[in-house]
Amino acid sequence: FDLVMIAEDFDSSTVLLSDVLCWPLVNMTSLKQNSRKESKVQKLSPEIRKILKNWLWADYMLYDFFKQELQDRKRDYGLQSLEENVVKLKKLNDMMSDECVLEVVNDTESLSSDFVPWSQDVKGFKMKEDNEFCKYFGIAENQFIDYLRSLQIERLIKWYQN
Numbered sequence: 264f265d266l267v268m269i270a271e272d273f274d275s276s277t278v279l280l281s282d283v284l285c286w287p288l289v290n291m292t293s294l295k296q297n298s299r300k301e302s303k304v305q306k307l308s309p310e311i312r313k314i315l316k317n318w319l320w321a322d323y324m325l326y327d328f329f330k331q332e333l334q335d336r337k338r339d340y341g342l343q344s345l346e347e348n349v350v351k352l353k354k355l356n357d358m359m360s361d362e363c364v365l366e367v368v369n370d371t372e373s374l375s376s377d378f379v380p381w382s383q384d385v386k387g388f389k390m391k392e393d394n395e396f397c398k399y400f401g402i403a404e405n406q407f408i409d410y411l412r413s414l415q416i417e418r419l420i421k422w423y424q425n
Contacts, residue, residue, distance in 0.1 A: 363397030
């Protein structure tokens with residue numbers, strides 16, 4: 264893999280992805296999708312964490328390996344430059360959110376169908392739906408996948424007809 268991103272270090276991972284893809288940071292903006300509602304977050308005791316770590320030892324080995332790979336990648340990029348770009352990315356994310364998000368909602372049933380997340384346990388976004396730029400930042404992942412599949416089918420049909 265050229266880059267493995269880690270969720271708890273998402274901003275740094277995204278800056279590194281921007282570098283790998285040679286894309287400007289403005290093209291890397293995002294909303295934090297699938298974020299659990301506070302009422303649905305469960306804290307694990309140290310004892311339970313230890314049991315899980317023993318049970319999931321192979322997963323932990325992979326995670327630890329790629330976490331170190333990411334740390335090495337961050338060091339190679341330059342920690343100061345990385346932090347500066349993380350700050351820029353966060354500002355860009357805030358600007359996009361200010362422009363596009365009307366409200367972060369816990370009651371996702373009130374959202375239009377494209378924005379209802381896969382689970383009742385996660386937050387959703389009430390977006391400025393009339394703004395085409397904004398729509399795709401808040402669309403739920405299953406609906407976005409359906410949209411991408413429909414685009415691919417349209418392209419295939421056009422290709423086949425030519």
